[in-house]
Amino acid sequence: MVDILHRIATATSSPDAVYQALSTRDGLAAWWTTETTGDTEVGGVLQFRFDAGGFDMKVVELVPSVRVLWEVIDGPEEWVGTTVNFDLTQDGDWTVVNFTHAGWKEPVEFMHHCSTKWATFLLSMKALVETGKGTPAPDDVKVSNWH
């Protein structure tokens, strides 16, 4: 099993704004993909759609201002069964997000791609929280020929 790891921090004195960006449809649509639908409650399923397909995520855990945990239940074969976790902590005037996309079976080239894309989306979330404007798909950062 191999994992994608990232860490960003937003210049915000309370983690609630980050938590809202991670746990509401409007928040998620403003930094990951504008095509976000579904049920945001624990046990519900969120649908994230992109030009090239998408992911269905079961909401496994929600701890306000502390954690958001999803399990991938549909999407690319490599993603199904993996988990996506956002851990929030406060460090002075910063809200720190430690991110893990865990449980990949193999470090395939697609995993390399997704690691880079997650970094750009997390920076989109940082921009959303700090400035009010993210860059969700379809206006996301193009990192390669696999856009």
Added chain:
Amino acid sequence: MVDILHRIATATSSPDAVYQALSTRDGLAAWWTTETTGDTEVGGVLQFRFDAGGFDMKVVELVPSVRVLWEVIDGPEEWVGTTVNFDLTQDGDWTVVNFTHAGWKEPVEFMHHCSTKWATFLLSMKALVETGKGTPAPDDVKVSNWH
């Protein structure tokens, strides 16, 4: 052992421009850190310096237009002994870079941070190759309070 993985591609019909960015002092200084010194040959040691410290990399392998491999011989404790590998392949009008920073002992929070930073630096390298201008330190993208 855990690894940092990334994949980017540059819109360039030959991998040589990417290889130059990865294997020359001027190239490296234009996307990673302006404070790049040392010996670029196999067996040589490159010094990369940042406000908060830096890394000494032994050049282990150079295959023009194909691969650049370094071993970290000095720097933060978590980095020493790890390897940094850039694999280049051509895919039509794109040069694909598969990146691996391998051999981390533990998935510590600093590894999360470095994973996100590597993404931003690889995108700086992509911009350099495609536009002639990267964003090396000290003008690199700020991802957190650990800048």
